[in-house]
Amino acid sequence: MNPRIVSLVEIKNVLNRFDPIPCIEEGFVIYSQGKVEVPPVGEMVFKDPPGDVHIKYGYIHDNDYYIIKIASGFYENVKLGLSSSNGLILVFKQKTGELAAILLDEAHLTNVRTAAAGAVAAKYLAPRNVQRIGIFGAGIQGRMQLTYLESITDCKDVIVWGIHQKELDAYREEMVSLGYRVQITMKSLEIASTCNLIITATPSETPLLSVDQIQRGTHITAMGSDTACKNELDTRILQKADIVVADSLDQSLFRGEIYKAVQAGVLKRDAIRELGNVIQEKELQRKSEEQITVADLTGVAVQYIQISKAVVKALNI
Amino acid sequence: MNPRIVSLVEIKNVLNRFDPIPCIEEGFVIYSQGKVEVPPVGEMVFKDPPGDVHIKYGYIHDNDYYIIKIASGFYENVKLGLSSSNGLILVFKQKTGELAAILLDEAHLTNVRTAAAGAVAAKYLAPRNVQRIGIFGAGIQGRMQLTYLESITDCKDVIVWGIHQKELDAYREEMVSLGYRVQITMKSLEIASTCNLIITATPSETPLLSVDQIQRGTHITAMGSDTACKNELDTRILQKADIVVADSLDQSLFRGEIYKAVQAGVLKRDAIRELGNVIQEKELQRKSEEQITVADLTGVAVQYIQISKAVVKALNI
Numbered sequence: 001m002n003p004r005i006v007s008l009v010e011i012k013n014v015l016n017r018f019d020p021i022p023c024i025e026e027g028f029v030i031y032s033q034g035k036v037e038v039p040p041v042g043e044m045v046f047k048d049p050p051g052d053v054h055i056k057y058g059y060i061h062d063n064d065y066y067i068i069k070i071a072s073g074f075y076e077n078v079k080l081g082l083s084s085s086n087g088l089i090l091v092f093k094q095k096t097g098e099l100a101a102i103l104l105d106e107a108h109l110t111n112v113r114t115a116a117a118g119a120v121a122a123k124y125l126a127p128r129n130v131q132r133i134g135i136f137g138a139g140i141q142g143r144m145q146l147t148y149l150e151s152i153t154d155c156k157d158v159i160v161w162g163i164h165q166k167e168l169d170a171y172r173e174e175m176v177s178l179g180y181r182v183q184i185t186m187k188s189l190e191i192a193s194t195c196n197l198i199i200t201a202t203p204s205e206t207p208l209l210s211v212d213q214i215q216r217g218t219h220i221t222a223m224g225s226d227t228a229c230k231n232e233l234d235t236r237i238l239q240k241a242d243i244v245v246a247d248s249l250d251q252s253l254f255r256g257e258i259y260k261a262v263q264a265g266v267l268k269r270d271a272i273r274e275l276g277n278v279i280q281e282k283e284l285q286r287k288s289e290e291q292i293t294v295a296d297l298t299g300v301a302v303q304y305i306q307i308s309k310a311v312v313k314a315l316n317i
Numbered sequence: 318m319n320p321r322i323v324s325l326v327e328i329k330n331v332l333n334r335f336d337p338i339p340c341i342e343e344g345f346v347i348y349s350q351g352k353v354e355v356p357p358v359g360e361m362v363f364k365d366p367p368g369d370v371h372i373k374y375g376y377i378h379d380n381d382y383y384i385i386k387i388a389s390g391f392y393e394n395v396k397l398g399l400s401s402s403n404g405l406i407l408v409f410k411q412k413t414g415e416l417a418a419i420l421l422d423e424a425h426l427t428n429v430r431t432a433a434a435g436a437v438a439a440k441y442l443a444p445r446n447v448q449r450i451g452i453f454g455a456g457i458q459g460r461m462q463l464t465y466l467e468s469i470t471d472c473k474d475v476i477v478w479g480i481h482q483k484e485l486d487a488y489r490e491e492m493v494s495l496g497y498r499v500q501i502t503m504k505s506l507e508i509a510s511t512c513n514l515i516i517t518a519t520p521s522e523t524p525l526l527s528v529d530q531i532q533r534g535t536h537i538t539a540m541g542s543d544t545a546c547k548n549e550l551d552t553r554i555l556q557k558a559d560i561v562v563a564d565s566l567d568q569s570l571f572r573g574e575i576y577k578a579v580q581a582g583v584l585k586r587d588a589i590r591e592l593g594n595v596i597q598e599k600e601l602q603r604k605s606e607e608q609i610t611v612a613d614l615t616g617v618a619v620q621y622i623q624i625s626k627a628v629v630k631a632l633n634i
Contacts, residue, residue, distance in 0.1 A: 003421070005322055042359050042374060044383060051414055055372060055385065057359060066361060068372065070385060070407065072414030086414045088407075090387070097368055097389030097403045102419060104320070 003099040004317045008106050014314045015112060020307055021151060024116040025123070025279060027306035028247065032276025035061045038301040049076040058301040059094055065312065066094050067305045071107060089308050091317075101317050103308060113303035115144035117247060117275075118199055118221050121295035122152045124278050124285045125245065126197045126219040130155040134195030136188070136208050136232065137224065138162035138171040141201035145223070146175065149197075159183040159191055161208070189213055200224050200232040211236035216290050223297040225256040233257045233294070239266035242291040243284075248300045249274045257296040320416040321634045325423050331631045332429060337624055338468060341433040342440075342596060344623035345564065349593025352378045355618040366393040375618040376411055382629065383411050384622045388424055406625050408634075418634050420625060430620035432461035434564060434592075435516055435538050438612035439469045441595050441602045442562065443514045443536040447472040451512030453505070453525050453549065454541065455479035455488040458518035462540070463492065470514070476500040478508055478525070506530055517541050517549040528553035533607050540614040542573040550574045550611070556583035559608040560601075565617045566591045574613040 030036060042055035051074035059066035071087035078084055087110065089103040103109065130153040135142050138160050146158060158180050162168040168184040175182045185191065191198060192213035200208060202224045209220070211234050222232050238244050238261035246252035249272060253259060261267035275295065278284045286293055323331075347353060359372035368391035376383035388404035395401055404427065406420040420426065447470040452459050455477050463475060475497050479485040485501040492499045502508065508515060509530035517525060519541045526537070528551050539549050555561050555578035563569035566589060570576060578584035592612065595601045603610055 005419075037361070039359060039361060042356060042372060044354070044356060044374065044376065046383075046411060048379075049412055051412075053383065053409070053414065055359060055374065057361065057372065059361065062365075066363075066370065068387060072409070074412070074414040077413050080413065082413055082415070086409075086416060088416060090405075092370070092389070092403075094363060095366055095368075095391070096394050096397065096399055097370065097391040098399070099403060099405060099421075102322075104416075 004101045004315065006101055006103045006311070006315065008104055008108055010315070011103060011105050011108060011311060014311055018310055018314050019151070020112050020116040020310065021119045021148065023306045023310045024113055024303055025120045027302040028120060028276040028300070029279050030060055030276070031248065031300055031302040032274045032280070036302045036305070037061065049074060051075070056301055056304070058305060060302070060305060063094055065100065065309055066092050067308050068092070069304050071110065089304060091308050091312050101312050101315075103311060109304060109307050109311070111140055111144055113307045114141060114223060114297070114299065115148040116307070117297050117303060118145045118223055119148040119152050120279070121221045121245065121275065121297065122149055122197060122219065125243065125293040125295055126153065127217050127286065127289050129289065130197045132157040132159060132195045132197075134158075134191035134198040135160045135201065136191065136199065137201035138164075138167045139201065141223065142171065143174065145199045145201055146180070147178065153197070155197070156180050159185055159194060161185050161188055161191055202232060203230060204232050205229055206231060207234040208232050209237060210234045211240055214240065214292060216292065219286070219293045219295070221295045221297065222257045225296070226298045228255050228259060231257065231260050235261040235264040235266050238294055240292060241294045243273065243286065243293040244271060245273045245275050245278050245293070245295040247275045247297045251298045251300065252296055256298045257294070321418045321632065323418055323420045323628070323632065325421060325425055327632070328420060328422050328425060328628060331628055335627055335631050336468070337429050337433040337627065338436045338465065340623045340627045341430055341620055342437045344619040345437060345593040345617070346596050347377055347593070348565065348617055348619040349591045349597070353619045353622070354378065366391060368392070373618055373621070375622060377619070377622060380411055382417065382622075382626055383409050384625050385409070386621050388427065406621060408625050408629050418629050418632075420628060426621060426624050426628070428457055428461055430624045431458060431540060431614070431616065432465040433624070434614050434620060435462045435540055436465040436469050437596070438538045438562065438592065438614065439466055439514060439536065442560065442610040442612055443470065444534050444603070444606050446606065447514045449474040449476060449512045449514075451508035451515040452477045452518065453508065453516065454518035455481075455484045456518065458540065459488065460491065462516045462518055463497065464495065472514070474498050476502055476508055476511060478502050478505055519549060520547060521549050522546055523548060524551040525549050526554060527551045528557055531557065531609060533609065536603070536610045536612070538612045538614060539574045542613070543615045545572050545576060548574065548577050552578040552581040552583050555611055557609060558611045560590065560603065560610040561588060562590045562592050562595050562610070562612040564592045564614045568615045568617065569613055573615045574611070
C-alpha cells in the first residue's frame with residue numbers, strides 16, 4: 001500500500017486545472033437517481049475542551065472509489081492560534097479496498113463543493129438577467145459563492161451584508177481586486193430591494209430576509225442552514241416561492257429552511273423539487289423572469305465523493 | 318496540519334522498542350473501568366467484487382488522542398496478487414482535533430494487539446507450570462500468539478494443529494528457527510492430551526475441541542471467534558471451566574464462544590468475568606494448578622487505541 005499523500009497546497013493547485021461545477025452537478029443527478037450509498041454519519045463529541053468529530057462516508061454504485069471524510073470542530077483552538085476546523089478525505093479503490101490517496105484538504109474541499117453547489121443552483125434557477133448579486137455573510141463562503149458564479153452570470157455588481165465593519169471592509173477590498181463592484185451594508189433591506197440573485201451564507205438562527213422584502217423574479221440560494229436550528233429565511237418566503245428546491249429531499253425534512261417551512265405548515269412535502277431532478281428536467285426549472293425561486297442546500301455526501309474523485313483523477317493517481 | 322505518515326516498515330521497527338503487552342493490559346483495565354468511549358462501528362459492504370469496510374473509532378476519556386481505524390477485506394484480491402486485507406489508523410489530538418499521525422499499518426497493529434491480548438490472558442490465567450503449548454491454526458496469529466508468550470512462560474514445547482500439510486511444514490520450519498521444539502498435527506486430540514496451555518486461532522465455525530478431551534489444569538484462550546457464527550470450542554468446555562473470562566462482557570453476549578454457551582443455556586451471564594477486572598483483582602485469577610480456565614477474546618477497541626498511542630509515543634510524535 002503506497003497511498004498518495006496530497007497537501008492542501010497541491011489540492012489548491014490542481015483545482016485550477018478543472019472546473020468543479022460540472023463535477024458537482026453530475027453528483028446531484030447521480031444522487032437523485034438513487035445511485036449513492038451513504039451510511040449514517042459517525043460522531044464523537046468532546047466536552048473539555050468542547051469539540052466534535054464527524055465521519056462521513058459513502059460511494060457511488062459501481063464506481064472507482066469509496067470515500068471516508070473526517071472533519072472536526074474544536075472551537076477553543078482559536079485561543080491557541082490554531083484553526084478550529086480540521087479535516088481530511090481518504091480515497092479508497094472500490095474494487096480492492098486499497099487506499100489510493102489521502103487528501104489533507106483541511107476542509108477546503110468542503111468549501112469548494114459548497115460554493116460549486118451554489119453555482120449549480122444558480123445555473124438552473126437564477127433569472128437570465130441578473131441585475132445585482134446580494135450576499136449575506138462576509139466570510140469564506142460569502143467570497144467563494146460569489147467567485148463561483150463567474151461562469152454562470154456576467155453580473156459584477158455585488159452588495160454584501162455582514163455584522164462586522166472590519167470584515168465587510170476586508171471583503172470589499174478583496175472582491176474589488178477581483179474586478180467586482182462591491183457595496184457593503186448592515187441592512188438586509190438594501191439587498192432584497194436591489195438584487196434578484198441572493199445567496200445566504202451565514203450561521204444565523206433567525207431569519208435575515210422577510211417575505212415582503214422579496215421582489216418578483218428573485219432567486220435565493222440558502223446555504224448557511226445545515227442544521228435543525230439554523231434559519232436564514234422567513235418561512236413565508238418558501239410559501240410565496242414558485243419553485244422550492246432541495247439538494248436532498250430526505251435531508252431537507254430534518255434540517256435547514258425547508259424543514260422550518262414544512263414544520264410551520266406553510267410548505268408541503270410534495271411541492272419540493274430535488275436539485276438532481278431539476279438539472280435533468282427542463283419542466284422543473286425556472287420558467288419566467290417573474291418567478292421567485294428558492295434553493296435550500298444542506299450539503300450532500302455525493303458532493304465530497306465527486307470532488308475527491310475529480311482531484312484524484314486530475315492528479316493521475 | 319502536518320501529520321506524521323508512518324509506514325509499515327517504520328511501525329515494525331518501532332515495535333522492537335517497546336513491549337505491547339503491558340500497554341494492552343493497561344487498556345483492558347481502563348476498559349473495565351468504563352473509561353473508554355466506543356461509538357457504533359461504521360460499515361460499507363460491496364458486492365461485485367465482494368468486500369467489506371469497517372470504520373472503528375473511539376477514545377479514552379481525558380486522554381491525549383482519539384483514534385479512527387479503517388480496515389477492509391476484499392477476498393478476491395488474491396486473484397490479483399494483492400493482500401485481501403487493507404487498513405490504516407488515524408491518530409488525532411483529543412484537545413484540538415489535529416491529525417497527529419497516519420499509521421499505514423496494513424492491519425499489522427491488529428495482529429499485534431490480538432497477540433498481546435493472548436499473552437495478557439495467559440499471564441493471569443495459565444497454570445504456573447506450562448508443560449506444552451498447543452496452538453490451533455498455523456497462520457499469522459498461530460505464529461504471533463506463540464512468540465508473544467515468550468515473556469509469560471519459559472515453555473518452548475509446541476504442538477500446532479492445521480488443515481494443510483504445507484502450511485504446517487512452513488510453521489514448523491519458522492518456529493524451529495526461533496528456538497521452539499515443534500510438533501505438527503492434523504488431529505485435535507493430540508493437542509488436548511499433551512498441552513495445558515491451548516490457544517485457538519482459526520476461523521472455524523465448528524468446535525475444534527470437545528469437553529472430554531480437556532485435562533484438569535488447562536487454560537484455553539479462544540481468539541479466533543469474533544462473530545456470532547464462528548465457534549472453536551464445544552460449549553460444554555465453558556460449562557465445565559472453573560473460570561470463564563471475556564475481554565468485553567458486553568460483546569461476549571453477541572459473538573464468540575461465550576455467546577454460543579450462553580445461547581446453549583450452559584453458561585450464566587453472571588458467571589463471566591471481564592479481563593480488565595481479572596487483571597486488577599487477584600480473587601478473580603486462577604487459584605490452583607487444577608482449575609480449567611477459558612478466555613474468550615473477541616477484540617475490543619481499547620486495544621487499537623492503546624497500541625496506536627504507544628506507537629505514536631515511541632516515535633516522539
